[in-house]
Amino acid sequence: xxxxxxxxxxxxxxxxxxxxxxxxxxxxxxxxxxxxxxxxxxxxxxxxxxxxxxxxxxxxxxxxxxxxxxxxxxxxxxxxxxxxxxxxxxxxxxxxxxxxxxxxxxxxxxxxxxxxxxxxxxxxxxxxxxxxxxxxxxxxxxxxxxxxxxxxxxxxxxxxxxxxxxxxxxxxxxxxxxxxxxxxxxxxxxxxxxxxxxxxxxxxxxxxxxxxxxxxxxxxxxxxxxxxxxxxxxxxxxxxxxxxxxxxxxxxxxxxxx
Amino acid sequence: xxxxxxxxxxxxxxxxxxxxxxxxxxxxxxxxxxxxxxxxxxxxxxxxxxxxxxxxxxxxxxxxxxxxxxxxxxxxxxxxxxxxxxxxxxxxxxxxxxxxxxxxxxxxxxxxxxxxxxxxxxxxxxxxxxxxxxxxxxxxxxxxxxxxxxxxxxxxxxxxxxxxxxxxxxxxxxxxxxxxxxxxxxxxxxxxxxxxxxxxxxxxxxxxxxxxxxxxxxxxxxxxxxxxxxxxxxxxxxxxxxxxxxxxxxxxxxxxxxxxxxxxxxxxxxxxxxxxxxxxxxxxxxxxxxxxxxxxxxxxxxxxxxxxxxxxxxxxxxxxxxxxx
Numbered sequence: 001x002x003x004x005x006x007x008x009x010x011x012x013x014x015x016x017x018x019x020x021x022x023x024x025x026x027x028x029x030x031x032x033x034x035x036x037x038x039x040x041x042x043x044x045x046x047x048x049x050x051x052x053x054x055x056x057x058x059x060x061x062x063x064x065x066x067x068x069x070x071x072x073x074x075x076x077x078x079x080x081x082x083x084x085x086x087x088x089x090x091x092x093x094x095x096x097x098x099x100x101x102x103x104x105x106x107x108x109x110x111x112x113x114x115x116x117x118x119x120x121x122x123x124x125x126x127x128x129x130x131x132x133x134x135x136x137x138x139x140x141x142x143x144x145x146x147x148x149x150x151x152x153x154x155x156x157x158x159x160x161x162x163x164x165x166x167x168x169x170x171x172x173x174x175x176x177x178x179x180x181x182x183x184x185x186x187x188x189x190x191x192x193x194x195x196x197x198x199x200x201x202x203x204x205x206x207x208x209x210x211x212x213x214x215x216x217x218x219x220x221x222x223x224x225x226x227x228x229x230x231x232x233x234x235x236x237x238x239x240x241x242x243x244x245x246x247x248x249x250x251x252x253x254x255x256x257x258x
Numbered sequence: 259x260x261x262x263x264x265x266x267x268x269x270x271x272x273x274x275x276x277x278x279x280x281x282x283x284x285x286x287x288x289x290x291x292x293x294x295x296x297x298x299x300x301x302x303x304x305x306x307x308x309x310x311x312x313x314x315x316x317x318x319x320x321x322x323x324x325x326x327x328x329x330x331x332x333x334x335x336x337x338x339x340x341x342x343x344x345x346x347x348x349x350x351x352x353x354x355x356x357x358x359x360x361x362x363x364x365x366x367x368x369x370x371x372x373x374x375x376x377x378x379x380x381x382x383x384x385x386x387x388x389x390x391x392x393x394x395x396x397x398x399x400x401x402x403x404x405x406x407x408x409x410x411x412x413x414x415x416x417x418x419x420x421x422x423x424x425x426x427x428x429x430x431x432x433x434x435x436x437x438x439x440x441x442x443x444x445x446x447x448x449x450x451x452x453x454x455x456x457x458x459x460x461x462x463x464x465x466x467x468x469x470x471x472x473x474x475x476x477x478x479x480x481x482x483x484x485x486x487x488x489x490x491x492x493x494x495x496x497x498x499x500x501x502x503x504x505x506x507x508x509x510x511x512x513x514x515x516x517x518x519x520x521x522x523x524x525x526x527x528x529x530x531x532x533x534x535x536x537x538x539x540x541x542x543x544x545x546x547x548x549x550x551x552x553x554x555x556x557x558x559x560x561x562x563x564x565x566x567x568x569x570x571x572x573x574x575x576x577x578x579x580x581x582x583x
Contacts, residue, residue, distance in 0.1 A: 010352065010389075011472055013513055013532060013536070017395045017396075017398070018395075019394065019395070019399050019401070020522065024401065036548055038514075091314065095366075095374070096367070096374045096376065097368070097372075097373060097374055100368055112581070119409040122513060122514070123378065123395075124376075124421040126360075126376040126377065127357075127360045127376070128360050128361075128363060128364035128367075128374065128376055128413070129364070130361075130364070131332065131360070131361040131362075131363075131365045132365065132367065132368040132369075132374075133368075134365065135336075135368035135369050135440070137362070137447060138440060138441065140331075140333075140442055140443040141331070141332065141361065141365075141440060141443060142443045143357065143361050144332070144357045147331070148445075152382035153262075159331075159357075159445070160357070161357055161358065161448055162271065162279070162356045162357050162358055163273055163274055163448050163450055164274075164448045164449045164450045165448070165449045166445055166446060166447070166448045166449070166560065167445075167446035167447075168331060168443045168445050168446065169443060170442075170443040170444065174441075174443070180507075180514050181507070218371040219371065219372060219373040219405050219406050219407050219410075220373055220405070220406045220409035221373040221374060221375045221403050221405055221406075221410065222403065222404060222405075222406055223401055223403050224389065224402045224403060224404050225400075225401070225402040226399060226400070226401045226402075227399065227400050227401075228399055228400075229397060229398060229399060231394075231398075231399055231559045232285065232539055232544075232557075234556055234557050234558065234559060234562070235282065235559060235560035235562070236560070236561050236562065237415060237551075237556055237559070237561075237562035237563075237564065238452070238562070238563055238564070239551070239563075239564040240563055240564065240565025240569065242571055243573075244407050244547075244563045244565050244569075244570045244573070244574075245569070245570045245571065245572065245573020245574035245575075245576070245577060246306065246573055246574070246577045247563075248545065248547075248561070248563060248570065248574040248577075249273040249573075249574045249577035249578045249581070250577075251545070251561050252489075252522070252545075252578070253370050253572075253578075253581065255543060257465070257489075257521065257522045257543060258489060258578055258581070
């Protein structure tokens, strides 16, 4: 079994996340870059299967600039056997369509039985990449899983659908995305960190994948403007002296909120 | 059948029982702001009538219907959307930013190579076409996006669009769909979460009352529900309250839970970690009650009360209930 896990470097939500107001791109220096926790959880799902099924290959896959290599290495330190990083200047500011095309091409090139992703990233929070990749690859997709059972030729689980829990299953190959209901990834130990330095990390360019970033190749989504929202100003703040509840009721009535 | 030149194709999310999802009116309302709404309802045979009616009364000038096997996940809906797109030739495709909607939008955009924009909180039109408005990084930035060419596929955040369209006479057409044959996951029956009460759904609610760790226990979290019922509000929670087991995860508001932007958001015993604020700070009016005067939630509150929720809230409920009489 060969499992590709999508891993993504994102700005730490505990820090000050910024967009560059000139380019509209994420300011990668504004806050500490971290591996998105949900993608670490996705990796853990693959590693648990690999622990129980020797011979499983777990490949961490990321489309990210060279500066993100330490985050990709972290996926190796946690336990991925190898990693693929797609690096290309033309991919700066890539939209969802181009991103999905590139990731799918890399998975096709490597040959996967199963692709595991987080359901939604913490930065873009798009949540569409899993189904886009599935469409490109011609795989079935099982998204928003809160539980999963991986078999040798099939995958099944519980989908946290819009209206309630839903049992789902598919023959492999398939793409699955997992929710936060899954446990956090194991912490990379010293041995893992040392081993990660020797594990294969393949760097691919667009040419290796035969993907065109050319704006005329397909319609793209572009940012037409970006502005900073003025920070929300704090309003009235009172300390309860026994009548705050009544004051709150009055405030809600005056603002026509009841 | 001919369709308006400025048609906006709207995919209606359908519940397992065949009703239009609560996102429908806002999706069609948003479509009416940028063109003429044409709705698509995809549902298993014979159960879609309620959703079709809802789409017309929400403002769709025509409603296309297609039957789809509920046991195949996503793919039959994408196939129907593709057929509808080819028939209608719309200026844009709007889909709810729900779990089901995102899956359909992703597959459809990948299949047709359309430009995809996600989680729009508003839509407009300029001389070059449809523009999607986004609220990024927990509402810290406003970003507009557009397609370089072609009709964009846009997912719209639930509860973010207030615009509503005028009801239209029912004008239904059955769509012929040729299956793509794309492998689909097998989907079982949805275990519909029985609502404990008549409280509104958190996503899309116009009023939300949320509780945090400050409520102390599952038993005491009832206070949040009591105020919610007084205000006809939905019940939300911080991650801390969810992790402590006070409420199920489906109530979690924030970065990793539901993003809400109601008219009124009341935070009880919530400190206001940045992950929580990311999911609620686009609310129109924020009220916070917390014992800690330095709680970060007060930085975004329009009305903050430093005090004990167990004293302040019962008093407020009493005052509000007295007014109702």
